[in-house]
Amino acid sequence: MTKSPRFMQIKTYLLDKIESKTWPVGRRIPTEAELCEQFSVSRMTVNKAVRDLVNEGLLERTPRLGTFVCQRKAESPLMDIRNIADEIKERGQLHHSEVLSLKAIKAPEDVAMRLGIMLGGDVYKSEIIHFADNTPLQLEVRWVNPNYAPDYLAQDFTDKTPNQYLVDNCPLSAIEHTVEAIMPNEMIAQRLDIPLEQPCLLLHRRTWSGDQLISAALLYHPANRYKLSARTSL
Template sequence: MTSHSLASPRKRVSTNGKKAEAPTDDGRAAPRYAAIKQSIADAARGGQLKPGDRVPSESELVDQFGVSRMTANRALRELQASGIIVRRAGVGSFIAEPRPIGQMIEIRNIADEIRGRGHEYRARVVRNSEERATAETAPLLGVPVGTRLFHSLIIHHEAEFPIQLEERFVLASVAPDYARIDFTQMTPNEYLTRIAPLERVEHRVSAVMPDARTHAMLGLADSEPVLRMTRRTWSRGRLVSHAWLTHPGTRFELSAAFSVDD
């Protein structure tokens, strides 16, 4: 994938011969980092840069715009904070896709959500194993210590970007084949919905700073927060699943819509 060159913001020359900043609409000089931001944002809005396109690196911006590395870095950081670009450590910066919206009320399969947006879905299974409930995990499902559980950890990708880290504990007696399912072909949500029809769902959402493991698995930028949904599901009168669904805060939002009866 190639990066795109951007037109350098126009410069004016002061009477003493030194380069001045690009003028704003009111005639004042705009900071150079703001001019770079505007150039990239305009290219994204105008379609010259499309979602997924690589934008110039810090070094390339330094060469194209004749600015310091610090100025180029600030422009990229602020573009990321605005949701215009996403940055992947060791890979580069890219024009962001329109921010995906997850449904809080409907229990939808994340693979279907991603494909419904016209994007490729894939999953990487980090863990899917049987274990015994400990003093820490037993309360998650309201079971005695020593109860058989399944513990899965899966990274869901939208196009090339990790969009959700799913960590789930499941009551083994309700889903005895859970550890043998290929969750690159079927999501845990899809499997559990088939064998343990939902009766009740509980959601809780919070914005938190990620730990080192989450930071690495989701490819987060430094100091990037996450949206973490805690989801508990019941079937046939039993609490059967406890999951943490963690999303990059700058790449995802949650919404809910419902009708209210008179």
């Protein structure tokens, strides 16, 4: 049987240590020099094994300090809408949510533009934090047109996410996504339990049912815990 390349053997060794939690999140792994000596290989071979795991989100290099085991980033498809509760559960984690606010408001200018309604029109607004294993993963700020989801304020969003409620009651026909990297303000940082210097990914989302614009949302994620992906066929 042909042996796997040396860098793959080193990568497998490192991966086994991580997945078995012999090396927990936050643990510094051996230096490249130490791994070179352990496996009797060149620095280039070790570097490729470590670099692969960094690219896969399992290790994180910190200048002058070393390479550390990190929490694998959550991932969502950019070209689709997935229920965040389902995504978290599929990764073997526990989901729960904290409803910060759920109320009717008069649409200010920015919200009226997002939803395509008259300034000062009635809008339902919700603010919810979604957790993965008790760690905040997403701050969801959502505005909903009450004409198409009249029972929105009566829902228990600790039991069912707004996404699931809207998909069940307003079948999705189109989505619009825009993504940007931002630095959080004090409120966002506090709700996501991150320092002010920790970047965030902000996903702007609008959804339609038929030809009706139903919902607009701002979805904030800690950049070190979350990533978005897209795949298309040519």
